[in-house]
Amino acid sequence: MSRIHEALKKAEQERAATQGVAPQPPAASAPAAEQAVLAGTVADAAFPLAAVVQTAGMPNLSSQFGLETLLARSAQLEWRPEPSTMLFMNGDDNARGTEEFRTLRSRLYHLREKMALKKLLVTSALPKEGKSFTSANLAQVLVRQHGRRVLLIDADLRGPRLHLMLGTTASPGLSDYLQGKNDEFSITQRGPVEGLFFIPSGESIDDPAELVGNGRLKLLLQRVEPLFDWIVIDSPPAVPVSDASVLAKACDGVLMVVRSNSTPFDAARKARQEFPEQMLLGVVLNGTHGDVTPYARYYYEAYQKKASTTKA
Numbered sequence: 014m015s016r017i018h019e020a021l022k023k024a025e026q027e028r029a030a031t032q033g034v035a036p037q038p039p040a041a042s043a044p045a046a047e048q049a050v051l052a053g054t055v056a057d058a059a060f061p062l063a064a065v066v067q068t069a070g071m072p073n074l075s076s077q078f079g080l081e082t083l084l085a086r087s088a089q090l091e092w093r094p095e096p097s098t099m100l101f102m103n104g105d106d107n108a109r110g111t112e113e114f115r116t117l118r119s120r121l122y123h124l125r126e127k128m129a130l131k132k133l134l135v136t137s138a139l140p141k142e143g144k145s146f147t148s149a150n151l152a153q154v155l156v157r158q159h160g161r162r163v164l165l166i167d168a169d170l171r172g173p174r175l176h177l178m179l180g181t182t183a184s185p186g187l188s189d190y191l192q193g194k195n196d197e198f199s200i201t202q203r204g205p206v207e208g209l210f211f212i213p214s215g216e217s218i219d220d221p222a223e224l225v226g227n228g229r230l231k232l233l234l235q236r237v238e239p240l241f242d243w244i245v246i247d248s249p250p251a252v253p254v255s256d257a258s259v260l261a262k263a264c265d266g267v268l269m270v271v272r273s274n275s276t277p278f279d280a281a282r283k284a285r286q287e288f289p290e291q292m293l294l295g296v297v298l299n300g301t302h303g304d305v306t307p308y309a310r311y312y313y314e315a316y317q318k319k320a321s322t323t324k325a
């Protein structure tokens with residue numbers, strides 16, 4: 014009996030034990046799972062459980078195995094977050110800006126009632142509009158809800174910054190996975206925040222556009238998706254380079270960051286055109302100034318029409 018077949022059988026028995034139903038033989042789904050693994054690379058085949066999750070359609074069963082592997086193999090590191098940008102890591106739950114991220118979180122949960130939503134791409138038209146700041150703080154606010162697991166990915170292979178914000182190492186990471194050098198567990202880090210996992214950008218490379226478009230990112234997301242409640246992906250700006258629109262194809266939705274009093278209207282419109290209408294979840298207006306929160310304020314506008322007409 015193959016390793017995958019054994020895993021499926023064990024998972025089915027565990028489900029039967031917890032749900033009080035008779036175990037079903039996994040024969041019908043095992044061949045599909047095996048084919049998927051065989052079609053993968055050597056590195057994929059060494060860690061088949063996430064592929065089993067995908068192809069056998071039993072996320073609740075096999076994710077338990079994947080989770081154990083994730084906890085055992087991801088690197089537990091001592092992050093040293095930048096207090097000025099990591100709003101939820103400086104010991105003050107009411108720090109300026111935190112409330113706006115809670116609002117953003119609740120809007121996302123509203124959207125999730127109407128559509129399948131887990132993998133979020135954060136982008137903007139131009140550089141320095143707050144994509145990384147938004148990604149990092151969004152991941153933190155999502156994970157603050159009890160029992161949630163969130164994966165933050167730095168997919169800005171041109172100007173990675175999330176590792177600096179979190180105060181950790183940049184590699185191994187995404188670029189190493191995309192080149193086939195590492196598997197998904199060995200590029201994943203955990204820090205001091207329970208439930209928050211991080212995949213940094215990885216070794217610096219010369220051809221980011223080629224790498225993000227080589228199909229392995231989609232594979233990575235398929236493999237880790239069952240293990241997380243949310244996956245937040247930071248990206249390069251959408252107007253100057255094509256990476257973000259390529260990355261979006263592997264995601265469920267796109268959050269567009271617009272820097273208040275900075276992003277030119279034409280650039281924002283052009284960035285919007287880079288994504289299919291149904292991918293756009295809304296706009297995060299970053300860096301507004303007001304009496305209540307003079308330092309940072311965010312406004313999130315959901316495209317309700319879109320949400321009500323997309324996937325159930």
Ligand SMILES: Nc1ncnc2c1ncn2[C@@H]1O[C@H](COP(=O)(O)OP(=O)(O)OP(=O)(O)O)[C@@H](O)[C@H]1O
Pocket residue numbers: 098137139140141142143144145146147169172174248249250299300308309310
């Ligand atoms: N609302 C905010 N309040 C305070 N600082 C902010 C805010 N938004 C962004 N910043 C800071 O501005 C700088 C640029 O932000 P960030 O790195 O998030 O932009 P970016 O869009 O990811 O840039 P790039 O295109 O270079 O990746 C960072 O130092 C970040 O900490």
Ligand SMILES: [Mg+2]
Pocket residue numbers: 144145146169172173174247248
């Ligand atoms: Mg950035």
